[in-house]
Amino acid sequence: MAIPTRIAELADIIATKTKIVDDYIRSHDLPSLSFEANGSLAVPVPESATEVIEAQHEVIACTQELNELMKGPTEVLKTRFVADILEIQFVQRFGIAKLIPLDGAMSYEELAAATGLDMIDIKRVLKRAMLNHFFQEKDCKVAHTSTSRVMQENEAVTNIAELFTEEIWPSFAKTVEALDRFKGRPHVPEETGFSIANNTPKGMYAFFSESPVRMERFARAMGGFAATEDFSLALTGFDWTKVSTVVDVGGAWGPCSIELARAFPDLKCIVQDFEDVVAEGPSKVPAELRSRISFEAHNMFDPQTVVGADVYFFRAIFHNWSDVRCVEILRSHMDALKPGAHIVINDKVLATPKVSPPWAEKKSRTMDLTMLALFGSRERTYEDWVDLIREASPRFQVNYAGPPSHIIDIVWQ
Incomplete structure (x- = not known):
């Protein structure tokens, strides 16, 4: 009997795992996945449905592998286009998605008049974008797909797209130059792709x-x-029921504290960040939670001003900073810690290669490169975290809740 080829194996896996996802969507009467303008803006499967999420990730990984095997390595390298980012930047900067009505279409002439751009340039960018299911053409006019509709309806995604295209993309283009220019020196924020760009x-x-x-x-x-990440995993990755007061360090305008206060009615949260950031915080808090969420201007490198809290919470903060600066942050909190107090870090923990599905690992590795380009910082393995925390103080006991919550609980002894 002939041994199945890799492409045949991949096809079987894709069929089997796709059925798991499709069966879940059908059995829960969820909207079918589609690029039509009225299609779902996200895969409607919660993170708690772990078997289905794992199947989804495997389908993504296997379809990508099959796609690249069918192209061959030479074609793969030739077709990894930066033009995909150009399309998103074009649509974001000129507000194309917001101009086109959800239930209608616009001609290229109308788009040119609305944006002041040359009609030929609009056509050349959007026609390529349509090959990525980003808009579609109907009766020679531009109409939405579910992908382009996201950039009209979801302000959070639009804001992320703006950061990617206006800040991260130029920084990526200069990162290799930074590594060459500053090689042999420790990474610092002043010597990055961002600083050169x-x-x-x-x-x-x-x-x-x-x-x-x-x-x-x-x-x-x-x-x-x-706003777009599933915060429910952080709610279950640590026992918040034994906590009275949380200091949400670097918490911006308080989205994490809002979710914590909603889930745990006895919890009080203090959100700390730069003065201009926390200034808008109170207006973001629902009326029923305002008595339990307060805001305070604070620099996390300065000595912590809130003494004796149960938890000092950091979500997606430490990966922005080098090891030396992370140690400084931890030490700046030590005088405020009571015995048994927790520093809870909710940051990605890099998995050992080939432990996570390739698509999930690629997202983490992409974020790692983003940290390099913008800050000269990095994502960390569990061992990296332990080394960093122990350097800050031997009095820290490290507990780790692994994937999917990625909660690192540091207890002050």
Whole structure:
């Protein structure tokens, strides 16, 4: 009997795993996946349905592998297009998605009149974007798909797209140059792809502090990430029922504290961030939660001003900073810690290669490169986290709730 080829194996896996996802969607009467304008804007499967999520991830990984095997390595390298990002930047910067009505279409002439752009340029970009299911053509006019509809209806995604195309993309283009120019030296925010792209000797945060417009863009994108991520895993990855007071350090305008306060009625949260960031926080908090969520301007590198809280919570903060600076953050909190207090870090933990599905691992590795390009920082393995925390103080006991919550619980002894 002939041994099945890899492409035949992949086809079988894709069929089997796709059926698991499709059966779940059908049995729960969820909307079918489609690129039509009225299609679902996200795969309607909750993270708690772990078997289905694993099947989804395997389908993504196997279809990508099959796609690349069918192309061959030479064609794969030739067709990894940066033009995909150009399309998103074009649509985002000129507000194309918001111009086109959800239940209608616009001609290329109308889009040219509305944007002031040359009609030929609009056509050449959008016609390629349509090959990525980003808009579609109906009766020679431009209409929405579910993909383009996201950028009209979901402000969080639009804010993330703006950060990617206006800040991260230029920084990526200069990252290899930064590695070459500053090789042999420890990574610092002042010597990154971002600093070269912006012709500045400053790191991103220092540079943005002098540009309110770009700082606002960054803050909106961070709020976008918080709004689009499944926070439920953080709610279950730590026992919040034994907690009275949480200090949400670097918590922006408080999206994480809002979710915590909703889930645990006895919890009080103090959100700390830069003064201009927390200023808008109170307006974001639902009326029924305002008595339990307060805001305070604070620099996390300064000594912690809230003494004796049960938990000091950091979500997606430490990966923005080098090991040396992370140690400084931990040490800046030590005088405020009572015995048994927790520093809870909700940050990605890089898995050993080939443990996670390739698609999930690629997302984490992409974020790792993003941290390199913007901050000279990194994502970390569990061993990296332990080394960093122990360097801060031997009094820290490290507990780790592995995937999917990625909660690192540090207890002050």
